[in-house]
Amino acid sequence: MLQIKGISKQYRTGELVQQALNDVSLNLRDNEFVSILGPSGSGKTTLLNVIGGLDRYDAGDLVINGISTKEYKDRDWDAYRNHTIGFVFQSYNLIPHQTILANVELALTIGGISRDDRRERARKALEEVGLGDQLHKKPNQMSGGQMQRVAIARALVNDPEVLLADVKWSMVLIVYCVHSVQKKRKKGTLYTNRT
Numbered sequence: 001m002l003q004i005k006g007i008s009k010q011y012r013t014g015e016l017v018q019q020a021l022n023d024v025s026l027n028l029r030d031n032e033f034v035s036i037l038g039p040s041g042s043g044k045t046t047l048l049n050v051i052g053g054l055d056r057y058d059a060g061d062l063v064i065n066g067i068s069t070k071e072y073k074d075r076d077w078d079a080y081r082n083h084t085i086g087f088v089f090q091s092y093n094l095i096p097h098q099t100i101l102a103n104v105e106l107a108l109t110i111g112g113i114s115r116d117d118r119r120e121r122a123r124k125a126l127e128e129v130g131l132g133d134q135l136h137k138k139p140n141q142m143s144g145g146q147m148q149r150v151a152i153a154r155a156l157v158n159d160p161e162v163l164l165a166d167v168k169w170s171m172v173l174i175v176y177c178v179h180s181v182q183k184k185r186k187k188g189t190l191y192t193n194r195t
């Protein structure tokens with residue numbers, strides 16, 4: 001489903017060049033669960049950002065369902081991020097002054113879905129991660145694991161083909177998440193990054 005072909009990526013800050021990815025190749029198939037492990041600073045987040053279309057590669061190719069992304073325009077990346085990928089960020093990236101229901105709903109605002117449907121789908125996604133009774137809490141009123149579950153609900157609410165999770169510490173939640181994805185869809189793919 002996803003082919004990472006010899007991808008390289010550098011960060012440039014003034015004179016300083018940091019090689020974050022160097023000729024990385026990996027094939028990821030439908031229904032596959034892949035966990036990428038490596039020391040801090042070895043490039044895991046960079047790789048997930050590139051696979052998730054959040055960041056661009058310098059060399060190589062990312063092939064999605066047999067189609068090269070070399071010629072992708074911004075709108076193609078937008079569509080890929082919005083419809084194919086669900087992303088759980090390492091630091092969750094929740095909006096602090098919004099309720100968790102609003103945080104999850106926000107992931108649906110791009111798709112032209114009515115407000116009532118958005119609310120209902122967000123509520124169901126939060127129920128699925130066991131937070132159905134806390135919809136009106138704000139992120140700072142929740143534990144770290146609960147915030148992570150909100151981030152998982154937000155990543156799944158769009159029904160993505162691929163879930164990318166940049167997860168620091170909770171193996172239990174990764175397993176839960178795999179379960180949840182597989183329950184929801186016969187064909188689901190989950191890639192996680194566990195530091």
Ligand SMILES: Nc1ncnc2c1ncn2[C@@H]1O[C@H](COP(=O)(O)OP(=O)(O)OP(=O)(O)O)[C@@H](O)[C@H]1O
Nearest residue numbers: 011013018020039040041042043044045046047195
């Ligand atoms: N925006 C950036 N600008 C410059 N260098 C960066 C940037 N982001 C990451 N790097 C560097 O690229 C390398 C890979 O970083 P990355 O965040 O991908 O590692 P990681 O394996 O996910 O680390 P961790 O496990 O600590 O989260 C590191 O040396 C890091 O310092």
